[in-house]
Amino acid sequence: xxxxxxxxxxxxxxxxxxTIALMMVGLVLGIFVGVLPGLGGPNGVAILxxxxxxxxxxxxxxxxxxxxxxxxFGGAITSIxxxxxxxxxxxxxxxxxxxxxQQGRAAEALTAAFTSSFIGSLVAVLLITFLAxxxxxxxxxxxxxxxFAVYLxxxxxxxxxxxxxxxxxxxxxxxxxxxxxxxxxxxxxxxxMTFGSSELLRGINFxxxxxxxxxxxxxxxxxxxxxxxxxxxAKISLRVVLNVWKDLPKYWVTLVxxxxxxxxxxxxxxxxxxxxxxxxxxxxxxxxxPESFGKGRIEGVFAPETAAHASGTSALLPMxxxxxxxxxxxxxxxxxxxxxxxxxxxxxxxxxxxxVWGLIASMYLGNVxxxxxxxxxxxxFASILRVPFAAVAPMIVVSCAIGAYAIQNAMFDxxxxxxxxxxxxxxxxxxxxxxxxxxxxVLGNRAEDAFRLSMIGSGGxxxxxxxxxxxxxxxxxxxxxLFWPIxxxxxxxxxxxxxxxxx
Amino acid sequence: xxxxxxxxxxxxxxxxxxDSPAITSTGSVEIFISLLLLALAVTLGYDNWRTxxxxxxxxxxxxxxxxxxxxxxxxxxxxxxxxxxxxxxxxSETFVTRAQLRRVMxxxxxxxxxxxxxxxxxxxxxxxxxIAAFMRMVGKIALWKxxxxxxxxxxxxxxxxxxxxxxIMPKGPLEAALGR
Numbered sequence: 020x021x022x023x024x025x026x027x028x029x030x031x032x033x034x035x036x037x038t039i040a041l042m043m044v045g046l047v048l049g050i051f052v053g054v055l056p057g058l059g060g061p062n063g064v065a066i067l068x069x070x071x072x073x074x075x076x077x078x079x080x081x082x083x084x085x086x087x088x089x090x091x092f093g094g095a096i097t098s099i100x101x102x103x104x105x106x107x108x109x110x111x112x113x114x115x116x117x118x119x120x121q122q123g124r125a126a127e128a129l130t131a132a133f134t135s136s137f138i139g140s141l142v143a144v145l146l147i148t149f150l151a152x153x154x155x156x157x158x159x160x161x162x163x164x165x166x167f168a169v170y171l172x173x174x175x176x177x178x179x180x181x182x183x184x185x186x187x188x189x190x191x192x193x194x195x196x197x198x199x200x201x202x203x204x205x206x207x208x209x210x211x212m213t214f215g216s217s218e219l220l221r222g223i224n225f226x227x228x229x230x231x232x233x234x235x236x237x238x239x240x241x242x243x244x245x246x247x248x249x250x251x252x253a254k255i256s257l258r259v260v261l262n263v264w265k266d267l268p269k270y271w272v273t274l275v276x277x278x279x280x281x282x283x284x285x286x287x288x289x290x291x292x293x294x295x296x297x298x299x300x301x302x303x304x305x306x307x308x309p310e311s312f313g314k315g316r317i318e319g320v321f322a323p324e325t326a327a328h329a330s331g332t333s334a335l336l337p338m339x340x341x342x343x344x345x346x347x348x349x350x351x352x353x354x355x356x357x358x359x360x361x362x363x364x365x366x367x368x369x370x371x372x373x374x375v376w377g378l379i380a381s382m383y384l385g386n387v388x389x390x391x392x393x394x395x396x397x398x399x400f401a402s403i404l405r406v407p408f409a410a411v412a413p414m415i416v417v418s419c420a421i422g423a424y425a426i427q428n429a430m431f432d433x434x435x436x437x438x439x440x441x442x443x444x445x446x447x448x449x450x451x452x453x454x455x456x457x458x459x460x461v462l463g464n465r466a467e468d469a470f471r472l473s474m475i476g477s478g479g480x481x482x483x484x485x486x487x488x489x490x491x492x493x494x495x496x497x498x499x500x501l502f503w504p505i506x507x508x509x510x511x512x513x514x515x516x517x518x519x520x521x522x
Numbered sequence: 523x524x525x526x527x528x529x530x531x532x533x534x535x536x537x538x539x540x541d542s543p544a545i546t547s548t549g550s551v552e553i554f555i556s557l558l559l560l561a562l563a564v565t566l567g568y569d570n571w572r573t574x575x576x577x578x579x580x581x582x583x584x585x586x587x588x589x590x591x592x593x594x595x596x597x598x599x600x601x602x603x604x605x606x607x608x609x610x611x612x613x614s615e616t617f618v619t620r621a622q623l624r625r626v627m628x629x630x631x632x633x634x635x636x637x638x639x640x641x642x643x644x645x646x647x648x649x650x651x652x653i654a655a656f657m658r659m660v661g662k663i664a665l666w667k668x669x670x671x672x673x674x675x676x677x678x679x680x681x682x683x684x685x686x687x688x689x690i691m692p693k694g695p696l697e698a699a700l701g702r
Contacts, residue, residue, distance in 0.1 A: 186598045193595040204584040243622040245537040409661020417649040475581040
């Protein structure tokens with residue numbers, strides 16, 4: 020296998036003391052970010068991104084992806100010990116994880132959570148290792164119409180399959196696409212939507228927006244809540260770990276099912292949140308004893324954690340292979356790629372082999388190191404929650420400001436970040452989803468370029484999007500997904516009309 | 523298991539009261555935001571129309587793509603506005619209570635002042651003041667603890683970014699006096 024050889028090469032790139040040290044730093048920072056209230060995967064990655072600006076791309080991505088794994092691990096700690104999901108995708112983990120902690124089985128629940136996270140990620144990484152190179156080599160044949168069709172598919176599936184009100188998803192997405200267009204037009208060199216402001220000339224930086232939308236707004240939202248908490252502290256002993264691992268084979272169906280759900284929802288923009296709930300619900304439905312779920316059943320921890328992590332990891336597959344992120348965090352990593360001077364897309368596998376395979380190898384290593392790290396250091400991290408939020412909040416604000424400023428050395432960006440913080444706060448409160456906005460902002464320019472290049476190529480004929488089987492299929496699928504709710508209802512109606520006739 | 527005795531308890535003395543009166547309903551905010559977005563869509567749409575939304579010899583002009591996006595944004599906002607008006611009676615959900623707003627302002631106003639201070643005093647001095655004042659005034663934490671934490675955090679940030687990673691932050695008179 021070619022992939023295997025390249026993967027080994029990736030490990031060789033990684034196995035230096037410097038990279039391993041960066042990996043540890045990244046994991047610790049990530050767990051920290053995952054445990055703290057008011058911070059999560061995307062925020063953490065966005066805020067810590069400036070640290071990596073002066074690194075070489077491989078070290079940078081290793082550290083950032085380890086922050087991401089760390090945050091995924093960290094979310095489980097607070098859900099189980101404190102019944103506070105650090106992340107939205109850990110909500111399902113609290114259903115059975117917290118009751119287990121109450122019964123004094125916290126160590127068992129934590130071991131189960133970490134182990135299943137590890138298994139979920141591992142399955143997704145295996146998928147990436149073998150599927151991503153194939154997809155990207157296939158995508159090398161893509162021209163602008165094909166790329167535009169894929170972008171369209173991404174946007175449409177968000178609208179059609181998202182659970183939020185459709186018009187709110189559309190608002191969020193079109194706003195993101197519009198803001199992506201602010202500044203100098205790359206094709207004609209004309210200025211757009213700058214209203215004579217020299218600050219807007221540079222355009223609205225994606226990462227500045229993300230830091231404001233996720234970092235600042237999250238602090239504002241957290242302050243609304245009552246921040247008192249009460250929970251269990253836990254120490255994990257080797258005996259408990261081995262006991263849980265010994266029972267692992269009994270739950271292989273749950274693990275496989277959740278991994279599969281996670282991978283599927285991670286690649287399509289469904290997200291880790293949906294995956295964790297689906298994993299949990301399916302485990303409950305197929306269980307012989309569904310009543311015992313929610314009362315501290317270890318399977319109720321395995322199922323959502325495996326699915327959430329498989330999904331969080333496999334969200335990186337479309338990012339690596341096509342340059343299209345499958346989640347908010349993947350979108351931020353994509354923003355990072357551009358800062359380091361890499362051009363995301365299928366060419367990445369050809370032009371930057373070291374980088375891509377270094378990243379994939381770091382997923383394997385990062386998960387192993389992460390598992391050992393969390394199992395041994397849980398008590399330390401659980402006690403971070405003792406630090407009062409009044410001390411944490413201003414530190415997060417400062418980190419956000421540093422992050423926003425560092426991207427383009429512009430004071431204006433700090434103000435922009437504050438503005439986006441308010442926007443994010445209000446949007447979250449009235450239910451306008453932020454993920455489509457993030458995705459649109461990072462993909463906006465490239466989607467527009469692809470559209471205009473295809474239009475130039477075809478002389479302005481829309482038929483170019485149906486000019487061959489592949490692009491026609493993707494475009495049609497995109498439009499079908501956009502109108503999915505209507506189609507779904509129509510199919511049901513037709514079905515109802517036919518049934519009496521048959522009977 | 524013997525680890526049940528280890529418990530972590532954190533209190534929140536300034537938590538917002540549960541029965542605090544609502545300031546505004548989600549419906550009203552939605553209407554306000556929809557109007558704002560509608561106005562934005564019209565402004566951006568007009569600007570792009572001026573830039574040019576037609577086709578020329580090289581394909582669509584610069585304003586073509588964003589113009590139609592503004593139309594979509596405007597349409598969706600208008601739809602949202604209509605929906606909110608039609609269902610307004612039932613949807614009187616609280617957007618924010620008075621106590622909650624007070625807490626949010628307790629973070630927002632210091633953050634605003636921090637951004638202002640960064641512009642004139644530099645980021646490091648501003649962050650020292652932000653952390654110390656916030657811990658002391660909002661968190662009711664002892665003065666010496668607040669000052670020490672603020673100093674340590676700012677110093678760590680300075681060493682990490684300015685010295686170790688060469689990421690340059692806005693600086694003010696203090697840094698100038700120290701010759702950095």
